[in-house]
Amino acid sequence: MNNDFAGRIAFITGGASGIGAATARALTARGAQVVIGDVQYDAAVSLATELGAAAVTCDVRHDASVAAAIAATVQRHGRLDFALNAAGIGGVQEKTAEYPAEIWDIVIDVNLTGVYRSMRHEIPAMLMSGGGVIVNIASVAGLSGFPRHAAYAASKHGVVGLTRTAALEYGKKGVRINALCPGFTMTPMVQRMIDHGTPLARLEERVPAGRIGTAEEMAETVLYMFSPASDFMHGHALAVDGGLAAE
Numbered sequence: 001m002n003n004d005f006a007g008r009i010a011f012i013t014g015g016a017s018g019i020g021a022a023t024a025r026a027l028t029a030r031g032a033q034v035v036i037g038d039v040q041y042d043a044a045v046s047l048a049t050e051l052g053a054a055a056v057t058c059d060v061r062h063d064a065s066v067a068a069a070i071a072a073t074v075q076r077h078g079r080l081d082f083a084l085n086a087a088g089i090g091g092v093q094e095k096t097a098e099y100p101a102e103i104w105d106i107v108i109d110v111n112l113t114g115v116y117r118s119m120r121h122e123i124p125a126m127l128m129s130g131g132g133v134i135v136n137i138a139s140v141a142g143l144s145g146f147p148r149h150a151a152y153a154a155s156k157h158g159v160v161g162l163t164r165t166a167a168l169e170y171g172k173k174g175v176r177i178n179a180l181c182p183g184f185t186m187t188p189m190v191q192r193m194i195d196h197g198t199p200l201a202r203l204e205e206r207v208p209a210g211r212i213g214t215a216e217e218m219a220e221t222v223l224y225m226f227s228p229a230s231d232f233m234h235g236h237a238l239a240v241d242g243g244l245a246a247e
Helices: 018-029 041-051 063-077 101-128 150-173 188-195 200-206 215-226
Strands: 009-013 033-038 054-057 082-085 132-137 175-182 237-240
Touching: 009 018, 009 063, 009 101, 018 033, 018 041, 018 082, 018 215, 033 041, 033 063, 041 054, 054 063, 063 101, 082 101, 101 132, 101 150, 101 175, 132 150, 132 215, 150 175, 150 237, 175 215, 188 200, 215 237
Parallel strands: 009 033, 009 082, 033 054, 082 132, 132 175, 175 237
Antiparallel strands: none
């Protein structure tokens, strides 16, 4: 797999932190040209400077921002081969009937509609150069219930459904689309859970593997999903979760 990415062009939403940043590092280490898109532009520029990559502002809540980010990527590199849609937020921890409506709207807008907006512009860019691969970050919470996280679970279930639908529509046209469903992974989102009172030990106890995952492990899985090794994988929601989905 080490030689599969030399000279290839990748765009990442939410690329300045977490799984997005780890994937940017892994791709550039293997020779890819990466464009890091993030609403936190300064963080994107900092990482891009470190990696010798490019950075663009990308706010997935605004279609024009996503369109401009994809257009800048194609203008800079001439095409788009890979896209990782990793931008996402966790929302709040609250039972469904008490979940704040305004937070619900924001979580769905970022996590689900943001993926739609991203694919809406990534797919045409890939079709112009004969195809490509998209990986959408869903969650193990998109495969089962997730108490006190109604909006997050609903948004991630939606990402899985959107991924499968788009995969059926574009697979024969050369665009391969799948979803990665991480379990608890040490990212800023999980760190915020810990900071707000959820003990790390409690998370680890819930995982059959006895630990939480790392962003680097998820990044390596994304690279597998981008690579020719997974060419026959279409519309799949791949759980990488230490066994959570097996329960």
